Amino acid sequence: xxxxxxxxxxxxxxxxxxxxxxxxxxxxxxxxxxxxxxxxxxxxxxxxxxxxxxxxxxxxxxxxxxxxxxxxxxxxxxxxxxxxxxxxxxxxxxxxxxxxxxxxxxxxxxxxxxxxxxxxxxxxxxxxxxxxxxxxxxxxxxxxxxxxxxxxxxxxxxxx
Numbered sequence: 001x002x003x004x005x006x007x008x009x010x011x012x013x014x015x016x017x018x019x020x021x022x023x024x025x026x027x028x029x030x031x032x033x034x035x036x037x038x039x040x041x042x043x044x045x046x047x048x049x050x051x052x053x054x055x056x057x058x059x060x061x062x063x064x065x066x067x068x069x070x071x072x073x074x075x076x077x078x079x080x081x082x083x084x085x086x087x088x089x090x091x092x093x094x095x096x097x098x099x100x101x102x103x104x105x106x107x108x109x110x111x112x113x114x115x116x117x118x119x120x121x122x123x124x125x126x127x128x129x130x131x132x133x134x135x136x137x138x139x140x141x142x143x144x145x146x147x148x149x150x151x152x153x154x155x156x157x158x159x160x
Contacts, residue, residue, distance in 0.1 A: 002093070002094060003094070004093075004094055004095065004096055005094060005095050005096070006095075006096045006097070006098055007037055007095070007096075007097055007098070008037070008038040008044070008097075008098050008100070009035055009036060009037050009038060009047075009097045009098065009099045009100070010035055010036070010038050010044050010045075010047035010048040010051060010083075010099070010100045010101075010102070011032075011033050011034070011035030011048070011051075011087075011099050011100070011101045011102070012033055012034055012035060012048045012049075012051065012052050012060065012062070012101070012102045012103070012104045013033050013084075013101070013102070013103050013104070013145050013146055013148075013149035014033065014034065014052060014056070014058065014060055014104050014105070014106060015103060015104065015105050015106075015149050015150055015152075015153045016105065016106045016127065017127075018129060018150055018154065019127040019128055019129050019150070020033065020127065020128055020130065020146040020149055020150065021033065021034065021056065021058075021120060021125050021126070021127055021128075022125065022126065022128055022133075022138075022142070022146075023055070023123060023124045023125040023126070024124055024137070026124075029137060030137050030138065030139055030142075031128075031133065031135075031137055031138045031142060032139075032142060033142065033145070033146075034051050034052045034055040034056055034125075035048070035051050035099070035101075036051045036054075036055075038100070043080055044080065044083065044100035045062055045064075045065070045068075045080055045081040045083075045100075045102065047100075048062060048083075048100065048102045048104070049062065049104075052104065055120075055123060055125070056120035056123065056125055057120060058106055058120060059106075059107070060104035060105065060106055060107075061104060061105055061107055062081050062102045062103070062104050063081075063084060063102060063103040063104060063105070063149075063152060063153075064081040064082045064083075064084075064102070065081045067081070067082075068080060068081040068082070081102070083100040083101050083102050084101055084102055084103050084145075084148065084149070084152070085101050085145075086098065086099065086100055086101065087099040087101055087141060089141075101145060103148075103149040103152050103153070105153055128146070129150075130143065130146040130147040130150050133146055
């Protein structure tokens, strides 16, 4: 039996105006949402927000953070915001990513920390409606995740 190395990662489908923010990954040549490895001793939701900010300059609200905050208050201990789902991605036959995948929205008061061109634009990101994600350069899990993230925020009476 072959040993498989597993790394924990966090990915976020950032939604605004019915579109998701993706970038063309230079190595994989695929359109992917912002994300990356969870650092040692880092919580998944913290990594998700950090990766979005590092890669795009945007400050986001995760889909489950309000509920987690309310539960934390009730339980008198930290409740980690739940991911929308957790993927197991085969990187190669000996390596997998356990990917905590979140949905997030960009609050109206958010933006980049810089003046001029937003870093999401200069870092190769662009906004896509889910129905435009049809090419071979968009993995099926990204298409499905984008559809689900947009539907989540469309169905919310107010941002969660």
